[in-house]
Amino acid sequence: MSGSYKRQRVIILIAFLAIPLLLLGTFSYYPAAKLLYLSFTDWDGISSTVEFLGLDNYREIFSNPDLFGVFLHQIPYVLGGILQNIIAITFAVILNSRIKGRNLFRVLLFVPYIMNGVAVAFMFQYVFDTNNGSLNALLGNLGLYNLQQSWLGETSLVNFSLASVSMWRYVGYTMIIYLGALQSIPGDMYEAATIDGANRFQSFWHLTLPSLSNVIQLNMFLTLSGALAVFDLPFVLTKGGPAGASETFLLKTTETAFTFNNYGLASAMSIVLLGLTIVILLVQNLVLRRRGRD
Known part of the structure; x- marks a missing residue:
């Protein structure tokens, strides 16, 4: 049995x-x-014949600045992601305290994240419009005519403009993660710190931040990997323009596959993107382990 x-x-x-x-x-x-x-082949996505190329596709990626060089366009997204985490921690600390209307503010900050990405892009298309955009109109009403710009038409500004949209959209999501972590910290620790004479800044620096280290690591990984895989905002708002200034690596990958029908090279680009994401995770873990030992 x-x-x-x-x-x-x-x-x-x-x-x-x-x-x-x-x-x-x-x-x-x-x-x-x-x-x-x-990724080791030359294939147009249609033909039944596949030509094996070895490492030629990878050599093309790392030697061609038009391919690998577009990662420079994503530096503003990385900087915006770091600022996004700083703002999110600040809001999380504020909204974790007992203030009136904190639940309303939490919802207002989280709403942009649940909005459709394409809808967000179209909304900011009107914000950044050079002639009729609300941002330039606001600057004009404030008398700051010198600050009015073609936000999506200047090669030096377009990626920062797009990165600001990404930061606005995801800061609420990041804040919610930090808020959950803050609520898991025992209140007795703060009471003990207050009895020992610690002020709010000292409690935040020596108690809150160390308690959030693992969550900060998670959010920074999500931020950096997301910065490497930006697609929807430049695709909808600029199509990679002006003059390719806002092209991202993922946008270049889809263009290589579906516009130029070079699926072999596009596959290699996808593998490179995956490899860079893994490298970021390993480096981040290595740095945090060393800090933990110190």
Whole structure:
């Protein structure tokens, strides 16, 4: 009887695991393996013949500034992401205190995140419009005519403008993560710090920030990996313009695949993007471990 029960239990476990593993292999592992294979080939996405190129696609990526060089366009997104985390921690600390209307402010800050990305892009298209945009109109009403710009038409400003939209959209989401972490810190720790004579800044610096270290690590990884994979804002607002100044690596990847039908090179670019994301995670973990030992 026990042997029959064990056999039935094994059959049930296999049956429950078979379908998820099959779906995982079909829609995750197989496409990933196929992508890796195609990154070493020359394929137009239509022909049945696939020419093996070895490492030529990767050499093309790292030697061609029009491909790998577009990562420079994403530096403003990285800077905006760092500022986004600073603002999010500030709002989280403020809204974690007992102030009137804190729930309303939490909702207002979180609403941009749940908005559709394309809708956000179209909304800011009117904000940044050179002639009729609300931003230039506001600057004009304040008498700051010298600050009026073509926010999406200047090569030196376009990426900062797009990065500011991304920061506005995700700061509420980042704040909610920090807020959850803050609420998990025991209040007794702050009471003990107050008894020891610590002021608010000292409590924040020596108690709050160390308690948030793991969450900061998570949010910084999400921020940096998101900065590498920016697509929707430049695609909708600028199409990579002006003169390719706002092209991102992911936008360049989709253009290589679907416009120029070079699926082999596009696959290699996807692998490079994945590799850079893994490198960021490893470097971040290494730096934090060293700080922890010190």
